[in-house]
Amino acid sequence: MKGLSKLMVVAVIFPFLFLLLFSSVLAQEKAAADIKAELPVLLTSCGQSPGPIQLKAIMTVKRYNVNIVPVLSLFATADTLIALKNAGNPVKTIIIVTGASLKGMGAAGISIKDELERTEKLIAEANKQGILVIGAHIEGLDRRIMGAAEGDNSDELSIDAVCPKSGLLLVRKDGNPDGRFTTISKNKEIPMIEFEKNADLTDILNNLFKKK
Amino acid sequence: MNILMSIITVIYYLLVAYTAVILIYNLIKTKTWEKEALYIIVLLPFLLRLFRLK
Amino acid sequence: MADNNVYIRKIILSVLGFLLLIFSGISFYKHRHLEEHVVLGEGVTEVKKLSDYFDGVKGTINDCNIYILEGKEPGATLFVMGASHPEEPAGRLAPWIFVENGVMEKGRLIVVLSANRSGTTVTRLGGGYPPDYTIPTGWGEQKFRMGDRWANPLDQWPDPEVYIHYPSRQNLAYVDIRNLNRAWPGRPNGTLTEKTCYAFMELIRKEKVDIFIDLHEAELQYPVISTIVAHEKGHELAAVVSMVLTDMGEFNMGMEYSPKSLHGLSHREVGDFSDAISLLFEAPEPFLDATRGKTTREQLLTGKDEFIVKAGEHGLLFEKIDENGWPIDVRVGRHTSAVLMTMEIWTEEHPDMSLVCINVPGYAEVIENGIGYYLKDPFRANPERVIIE
Numbered sequence: 099m100k101g102l103s104k105l106m107v108v109a110v111i112f113p114f115l116f117l118l119l120f121s122s123v124l125a126q127e128k129a130a131a132d133i134k135a136e137l138p139v140l141l142t143s144c145g146q147s148p149g150p151i152q153l154k155a156i157m158t159v160k161r162y163n164v165n166i167v168p169v170l171s172l173f174a175t176a177d178t179l180i181a182l183k184n185a186g187n188p189v190k191t192i193i194i195v196t197g198a199s200l201k202g203m204g205a206a207g208i209s210i211k212d213e214l215e216r217t218e219k220l221i222a223e224a225n226k227q228g229i230l231v232i233g234a235h236i237e238g239l240d241r242r243i244m245g246a247a248e249g250d251n252s253d254e255l256s257i258d259a260v261c262p263k264s265g266l267l268l269v270r271k272d273g274n275p276d277g278r279f280t281t282i283s284k285n286k287e288i289p290m291i292e293f294e295k296n297a298d299l300t301d302i303l304n305n306l307f308k309k310k
Numbered sequence: 311m312n313i314l315m316s317i318i319t320v321i322y323y324l325l326v327a328y329t330a331v332i333l334i335y336n337l338i339k340t341k342t343w344e345k346e347a348l349y350i351i352v353l354l355p356f357l358l359r360l361f362r363l364k
Numbered sequence: 365m366a367d368n369n370v371y372i373r374k375i376i377l378s379v380l381g382f383l384l385l386i387f388s389g390i391s392f393y394k395h396r397h398l399e400e401h402v403v404l405g406e407g408v409t410e411v412k413k414l415s416d417y418f419d420g421v422k423g424t425i426n427d428c429n430i431y432i433l434e435g436k437e438p439g440a441t442l443f444v445m446g447a448s449h450p451e452e453p454a455g456r457l458a459p460w461i462f463v464e465n466g467v468m469e470k471g472r473l474i475v476v477l478s479a480n481r482s483g484t485t486v487t488r489l490g491g492g493y494p495p496d497y498t499i500p501t502g503w504g505e506q507k508f509r510m511g512d513r514w515a516n517p518l519d520q521w522p523d524p525e526v527y528i529h530y531p532s533r534q535n536l537a538y539v540d541i542r543n544l545n546r547a548w549p550g551r552p553n554g555t556l557t558e559k560t561c562y563a564f565m566e567l568i569r570k571e572k573v574d575i576f577i578d579l580h581e582a583e584l585q586y587p588v589i590s591t592i593v594a595h596e597k598g599h600e601l602a603a604v605v606s607m608v609l610t611d612m613g614e615f616n617m618g619m620e621y622s623p624k625s626l627h628g629l630s631h632r633e634v635g636d637f638s639d640a641i642s643l644l645f646e647a648p649e650p651f652l653d654a655t656r657g658k659t660t661r662e663q664l665l666t667g668k669d670e671f672i673v674k675a676g677e678h679g680l681l682f683e684k685i686d687e688n689g690w691p692i693d694v695r696v697g698r699h700t701s702a703v704l705m706t707m708e709i710w711t712e713e714h715p716d717m718s719l720v721c722i723n724v725p726g727y728a729e730v731i732e733n734g735i736g737y738y739l740k741d742p743f744r745a746n747p748e749r750v751i752i753e
């Protein structure tokens with residue numbers, strides 16, 4: 099008898115919980131889809147992985163049919179934003195691709211610490227100018243701690259420096275197996291667009307920049 | 311530089327030959343079987359290089 | 365009496381040692397002189413020698429064959445290089461499939477199967493490596509020379525204390541003076557390895573190569589694996605190729621920048637010293653891992669190794685591995701697909717300079733049929749179309 103009543107409670111609560119969960123996911127998706135970004139868009143990196151190059155390729159090559167010309171500045175600083183503004187060409191959106199590349203940073207003679215500092219100032223200036231900051235993670239496990247050398251947490255540091263301070267998250271699903279970005283999105287109430295294939299970015303970017 | 315490398319290579323092969331001869335000499339002179347086995351094993355790579363096999 | 369025993373013992377031990385010398389010597393000699401047959405596919409329009417581009421390698425062991433597949437219609441020129449590191453067999457077998465099967469409809473393909481030919485005649489000294497490996501085919505087995513990362517010390521000697529790269533003057537490990545992928549762009553009066561690189565640079569300049577691809581394999585404990593390393597001239601091309609390949613879902617392909625401060629590597633120097641875009645593709649090869657178990661032909665071709673699986677469980681690897689290993693067909697298929705995809709993406713962006721290749725199998729086909737399916741029987745082919753590599 100007691101077991102049955104427990105079951106009843108579960109039977110009542112479960113669909114309720116499910117509905118609650120589902121509606122929150124739905125709400126989040128809706129919020130993400132509602133967000134509109136404006137051009138010009140600046141592409142930069144936090145950690146110097148080649149992600150921004152990939153994103154730029156999606157925006158420019160024929161195959162993806164996005165046809166946006168972004169400002170690519172891998173080492174963009176607060177001064178870059180100020181300079182563009184003073185030149186009468188203020189940036190409206192910044193996409194910061196997270197993920198570290200030891201080769202990229204080593205070649206440029208910088209460390210993850212430099213990258214975190216630069217990014218912090220960049221985001222502060224962006225907020226000041228009312229620029230939409232989009233935190234992106236688009237290279238999967240190659241740019242997560244699971245795909246890095248033992249003890250190398252630079253990928254995660256770059257994610258922490260950008261994603262919780264973004265207005266929108268753009269995440270390729272295979273880079274989020276542990277739900278790290280989902281957690282950031284929930285806790286900070288940041289809308290997140292999760293996608294499976296790089297080619298999905300065509301629709302996402304066209305929608306985001308009101309091209310459809 | 312190439313001439314220098316050629317000269318060093320010639321000297322190197324002479325050294326390899328010399329070492330091989332010394333090893334064979336020691337092999338003949340020694341009285342204990344452990345040393346004999348050791349000399350033979352050590353000799354092998356020298357001969358392989360001398361005959362340009364590896 | 366005791367003296368007699370000593371003499372008999374010395375003679376017995378010497379005979380044993382002599383036998384070891386004979387057997388190992390025969391094995392090494394046969395390895396160095398193993399003849400590999402290449403059956404020219406219908407797409408091969410010309411076979412040149414590396415010395416046609418630079419006299420300095422004439423008569424040396426590194427005067428390798430240059431296979432040219434001229435397209436029916438004009439287009440761009442792609443140069444695919446195999447055996448820059450001869451201990452990475454997928455980097456050699458993938459271009460082999462292009463030579464024996466590929467036909468260019470548009471553009472021109474130049475293929476090298478033994479970039480460091482000297483390195484194909486030796487394996488790691490004291491490493492107990494197999495001297496060769498065989499690929500099963502429909503007509504029997506085809507045997508290939510297993511090679512080393514470095515040129516044979518019989519062909520280039522001595523090594524310095526420190527290898528000073530030309531022209532950057534960067535200090536590199538002494539042994540890398542015989543590493544073809546640390547000697548770019550080379551020089552005409554340098555070591556054999558430098559001369560070889562210089563000859564390839566001459567080829568790239570004289571044939572007006574647009575894209576240069578260097579095929580490699582890497583150990584799973586090395587972070588640069590399953591990826592394209594791209595010179596800045598090739599960033600966009602590499603980005604799209606890696607994304608499209610990954611999207612196809614067959615295998616994951618990453619992208620890395622070619623570091624500007626690391627010298628002697630093809631992805632850096634070929635791009636810097638010629639008009640060509642330089643790319644380097646890496647596939648996984650468990651045989652190269654220091655934590656491997658047995659150093660056997662089987663491990664080389666199946667890529668199965670429980671010790672490396674163990675290393676993976678401890679999070680020490682940059683690529684996945686399970687009990688299925690990394691079979692050679694999978695590794696070769698990655699390379700053929702990646703090269704074909706490079707042509708496709710390039711052509712999309714440069715329709716006036718197309719690269720279209722047919723009859724070369726991609727990843728799924730190579731795995732389904734096996735590499736052997738694409739290797740031709742040299743004894744039943746027209747003898748005029750058979751080349752010794």
Ligand SMILES: [Zn+2]
Nearest residue numbers: 449452580581
């Ligand atoms: Zn290699």
